Amino acid sequence: MDEKRITRKQFSAAILVSLLSPLLRLLPQAAVDLAGRTAWMGALPALIPLGALSLLLAGFRRHLRPGEGMGGLLRRWLGPVAGRIVLVLFAGWFLFYGGFILRSGAERLVSTIYPSSGQDLFLLVTVGLCLAVSLGTMRAAARMAVIMQAVLVGALILALGLSLPNMDAAFLGPIGREDALAAVPGALPFASVCAVSACFSFLEGYVQPAKGRWRSLGTVLPLLALGAAVCLAVVCVFGPALAGTLTYPFFVMIRGISLWALVPRIEAVVITIWVGADFMLVTMLLRCAHEALRPVFSLPDPERSALGSLRDGRFLLWLEAGAVLGCSFLFDLPPWQLKLWSDRYIPLLSDCLLYGGFTLLWLVTIPRRKNKQTTHRKG
Amino acid sequence: MRRALVILYVCLLPLLGGCSFSLAADRHDVERLLLIQTMGLDSWENGIEMSVSSGLGPEDAPALVMSTPATGIEDAIARLQNYSPENQLFYAHVQYLLLGEEAARRELANVIAWVDRSPTLRMDTDMLVVRGLARDAVVDTSGQATDITQRLASMDRQARSMGWTIYSLRQAAAALAEGDGALCLAVETVPTDGKVFTDQSQTDAVVPSGYAMLDRDGLVGFLDPEQSLAAEMIVGNPTGLLITVSGDTLEILDCSARIEGQFGPDGAPVGVHLRCKVRAGVLETAPGQAPAGEALDQALAETTGAWIAGAVAEAQRAGCDCLGLRRAVLSDAGDMAAWGGAWREIFPTLSVTVTVDGRVERSYDLAE
Numbered sequence: 150m151d152e153k154r155i156t157r158k159q160f161s162a163a164i165l166v167s168l169l170s171p172l173l174r175l176l177p178q179a180a181v182d183l184a185g186r187t188a189w190m191g192a193l194p195a196l197i198p199l200g201a202l203s204l205l206l207a208g209f210r211r212h213l214r215p216g217e218g219m220g221g222l223l224r225r226w227l228g229p230v231a232g233r234i235v236l237v238l239f240a241g242w243f244l245f246y247g248g249f250i251l252r253s254g255a256e257r258l259v260s261t262i263y264p265s266s267g268q269d270l271f272l273l274v275t276v277g278l279c280l281a282v283s284l285g286t287m288r289a290a291a292r293m294a295v296i297m298q299a300v301l302v303g304a305l306i307l308a309l310g311l312s313l314p315n316m317d318a319a320f321l322g323p324i325g326r327e328d329a330l331a332a333v334p335g336a337l338p339f340a341s342v343c344a345v346s347a348c349f350s351f352l353e354g355y356v357q358p359a360k361g362r363w364r365s366l367g368t369v370l371p372l373l374a375l376g377a378a379v380c381l382a383v384v385c386v387f388g389p390a391l392a393g394t395l396t397y398p399f400f401v402m403i404r405g406i407s408l409w410a411l412v413p414r415i416e417a418v419v420i421t422i423w424v425g426a427d428f429m430l431v432t433m434l435l436r437c438a439h440e441a442l443r444p445v446f447s448l449p450d451p452e453r454s455a456l457g458s459l460r461d462g463r464f465l466l467w468l469e470a471g472a473v474l475g476c477s478f479l480f481d482l483p484p485w486q487l488k489l490w491s492d493r494y495i496p497l498l499s500d501c502l503l504y505g506g507f508t509l510l511w512l513v514t515i516p517r518r519k520n521k522q523t524t525h526r527k528g
Numbered sequence: 529m530r531r532a533l534v535i536l537y538v539c540l541l542p543l544l545g546g547c548s549f550s551l552a553a554d555r556h557d558v559e560r561l562l563l564i565q566t567m568g569l570d571s572w573e574n575g576i577e578m579s580v581s582s583g584l585g586p587e588d589a590p591a592l593v594m595s596t597p598a599t600g601i602e603d604a605i606a607r608l609q610n611y612s613p614e615n616q617l618f619y620a621h622v623q624y625l626l627l628g629e630e631a632a633r634r635e636l637a638n639v640i641a642w643v644d645r646s647p648t649l650r651m652d653t654d655m656l657v658v659r660g661l662a663r664d665a666v667v668d669t670s671g672q673a674t675d676i677t678q679r680l681a682s683m684d685r686q687a688r689s690m691g692w693t694i695y696s697l698r699q700a701a702a703a704l705a706e707g708d709g710a711l712c713l714a715v716e717t718v719p720t721d722g723k724v725f726t727d728q729s730q731t732d733a734v735v736p737s738g739y740a741m742l743d744r745d746g747l748v749g750f751l752d753p754e755q756s757l758a759a760e761m762i763v764g765n766p767t768g769l770l771i772t773v774s775g776d777t778l779e780i781l782d783c784s785a786r787i788e789g790q791f792g793p794d795g796a797p798v799g800v801h802l803r804c805k806v807r808a809g810v811l812e813t814a815p816g817q818a819p820a821g822e823a824l825d826q827a828l829a830e831t832t833g834a835w836i837a838g839a840v841a842e843a844q845r846a847g848c849d850c851l852g853l854r855r856a857v858l859s860d861a862g863d864m865a866a867w868g869g870a871w872r873e874i875f876p877t878l879s880v881t882v883t884v885d886g887r888v889e890r891s892y893d894l895a896e
Binding site: 260261262274277278280315317319320322323386387388389391392394395396401404405413414 | 531533539620621644645647650651652702703705706707779826855858868
């Protein structure tokens, strides 16, 4: 199993690339709407809930057996009935969320670059690609994530750099004690976006063991820094009031950049690159859903079989891809309704499940852990 | 299986491109693509009128200039496409957005919202207010050898070197969203009859004519050219600006403004103090007159001081804080609670003290 494991660095790259999608969709507008010109400072208070989540996940991780993910652990701890119910709930959320990401990515790409086209073609192509990658090994997906991390973060830094001439630091204004307090609500979207990294704990079985309790927090630190930089740039370009009302301020911002006034309108390239982040997140959610369902049906590791094989429960990945596609059709909504889901319902559901769900599971399993420790000591 | 999947995807991926066999409905035939470079909007009682110019074509082919009344911007775009079936009109590279006076008064908020929602226009498109109709500026300035885009590009270079700024739609929208006013370069068309003798088409020229003052409700007034230059001294650094003082032509080398809140003994705000430092160089002296010493410094301070006071008074009269006084005071004093809430109400009657420190560099005078 060890040779199949990916490194922590590759795992962090997969998380970073995947979370860049919700980061740019949700973060600038929501954070600016909540915290105004101090939105970028929201990354600091967000460290508190994310630190707590990191400790919680480290607590779960400590009890993992070699090659076991969160799915296997919950199945062991909660028993066959409750464990299965919880895991199906998690898998359902991963597929539902994957469907939403698929739709919102297609909507952003199509409305920006192909305004006269339908989204169905893009949904089909993306879900096909995600399925192809999730049928492969985690090592291949992780190597791809490392390459995509360089491309996406490079594109983001380039976009921010080219936006510098449009920035006006006066929009940031003087920052006093009251302003620092005003930044606290801005931590909500930061904490919400970065908490999605907790989903990836279902893939722990494929990753080299983590050292330290703060490992999960360390993984999202670069994401917090990028998020703060994006908020800062958006506030300096549009001012807090305008940035809080624009639909996707980051993508409107990159509409105005050009390569040294020689090549205008490079947003199509940047937005197309961003499909990579949606693709990575949906792929990872497919694998997470599979890892959640494997203990439910007592299925073996899917990487044991060939790519085209349907044995060892690999047919389930096809069904999961179909479910993601089906969920994406549920979100065939007018843009304003999709935005409402993106800004309110999805973060709320995600936070309830990830912060609330994991905390509840930790509390519920305390007696079992204590019992196990007592048995251990007696033994 | 892996190879089969790879081959399948490689075969399918070209269907997503922009070629004629692509499945995407947005493919653009490059040969038919006509880039619209200037867009003008006027507002009428029952709708808008949109005028567009494509800019001069290859080998100086005349620009395509069209205008149509419509119920809205999207309707106008559809109508203009019908008038030019041989071309595919493409609005992604619009450089200049011209708003007629009425459109600036009534449609500004709609235009900003449309640009945010539409993937075509950039928020950073340069925006200008036309004194009169935008249609006249687009249509009357275009001929066989020139068009509005070429004229605006020429004016743009000249205006920037003279210390004017052409503000973008984004800059105006950001200021308006903050609750402040915004400045926007105003232009007017002037006939070239009797002035230009080589241009056979005799089209009108476009010249800057001060700044328009925009409030969140739209256009609220204009600053005359001197007041506009003074406004630029407050909000920017109009280096290269030429002014005539006591018969001498001076070039502004550097200009900085500092705005401070004035507070009474009880800590309540009582007014604003606007301090401006202007440094200029002598470019041309009046015939038979050597550049004066301190008297010229004094004259520079008095002239620019009067312009600045005039610009502030005009902005207050219009109730439009387009000079960024609120932002400057807030960032300086930091007392948000005292100023923020009622700024719109107190601004028109706010006491503003203007102090200008003028200094003229002595140079280039061979007689000395």
